[in-house]
Amino acid sequence: MGKKSIDPYVRAQVVALHDAGLNQKYKQLGRFDDLKHTERPKKLSGREIRHLKRLVKGDSHLSASKIASDLNTSLPKPIKTRTVRRYLKHLGFEYVVKIKKQWLSARRRQKCIAWYKQYLNWTKYDWGKVIFSDESTIYVLKRKNQCKIWRMDKKKLLPECLQQTNTGDGGNVGIWGGISGFGTTIAKICTENMNGQLYCNILQLQTELKRFVAKFPKKTKMIY
Numbered sequence: 001m002g003k004k005s006i007d008p009y010v011r012a013q014v015v016a017l018h019d020a021g022l023n024q025k026y027k028q029l030g031r032f033d034d035l036k037h038t039e040r041p042k043k044l045s046g047r048e049i050r051h052l053k054r055l056v057k058g059d060s061h062l063s064a065s066k067i068a069s070d071l072n073t074s075l076p077k078p079i080k081t082r083t084v085r086r087y088l089k090h091l092g093f094e095y096v097v098k099i100k101k102q103w104l105s106a107r108r109r110q111k112c113i114a115w116y117k118q119y120l121n122w123t124k125y126d127w128g129k130v131i132f133s134d135e136s137t138i139y140v141l142k143r144k145n146q147c148k149i150w151r152m153d154k155k156k157l158l159p160e161c162l163q164q165t166n167t168g169d170g171g172n173v174g175i176w177g178g179i180s181g182f183g184t185t186i187a188k189i190c191t192e193n194m195n196g197q198l199y200c201n202i203l204q205l206q207t208e209l210k211r212f213v214a215k216f217p218k219k220t221k222m223i224y
Contacts, residue, residue, distance in 0.1 A: 043079050044087060052087060060149040060160075064088070064095070092152045098163035099156055128181025130223045131213075135176040135199060174198075178212065180222070185212045 044052065051074065055067055062070075065081045067088075072078040088095075104112070151161045174192065176199070178185040192198055216222055 043083050044075075048075065049087065049091070052084070053091060056088065056093060056150045060151060061147070062150070088150065092154075093150045094153065095148055095150050096156075098147045098149055098161060101157075101162045101164070103164040129220060131178055131180045133176065133178035133185075135174060137172050137174045139172045180212075180216075182216055183212065 048071070052067070052071055055062070055070055064085045068079060068081045068084040071084065085095075147163050149161065155161055174190040176188040176190070190198065213222065
């Protein structure tokens with residue numbers, strides 16, 4: 001009995017694969033699928049990346065173009081600014097405006113931490129009986145400059161990543177208010193600079209605060 005005839009289409013496939021060199025590839029590697037492509041060579045070595053990090057940490061205000069210029073002085077092949085931005089983003093850095101926070105002295109920060117630790121174990125029920133009141137003065141600053149730096153998100157509240165807020169010569173307005181677990185007071189607006197005497201006057205004349213306290217359940221020991 002003769003051999004079964006091979007379909008012409010299959011013959012054509014065999015010839016095409018043989019011409020493509022897959023026969024030799026199978027003999028050498030025992031496989032005929034595509035090999036994994038090698039990755040594109042990196043622009044910076046590990047040592048050069050560490051140098052990039054030192055540049056940013058040495059002066060976080062530098063722009064990406066300035067960092068690229070300084071880095072290229074030590075590289076055999078210059079890189080572009082967008083490459084620097086890409087590497088910094090991969091390292092976790094972002095170029096953002098400094099967060100504005102009220103300045104606190106070291107002594108004041110220590111007092112805040114001690115206060116937090118003192119009431120660390122208070123429950124939601126305990127805090128619900130506390131009336132928090134605070135005053136703030138909002139200043140209108142004529143200058144609109146912004147300070148941008150390179151920083152990691154986890155370090156955004158470190159002192160070197162904050163911009164101190166201060167007074168300005170564009171006018172100001174004061175505001176006072178209170179909150180508790182039973183609601184809020186109305187806001188008291190004043191045009192004078194907030195000081196101890198003005199604060200005491202607000203508390204004495206603030207009838208809304210008395211109405212606010214009257215809403216609490218009877219025999220509730222509130223803390224002000």
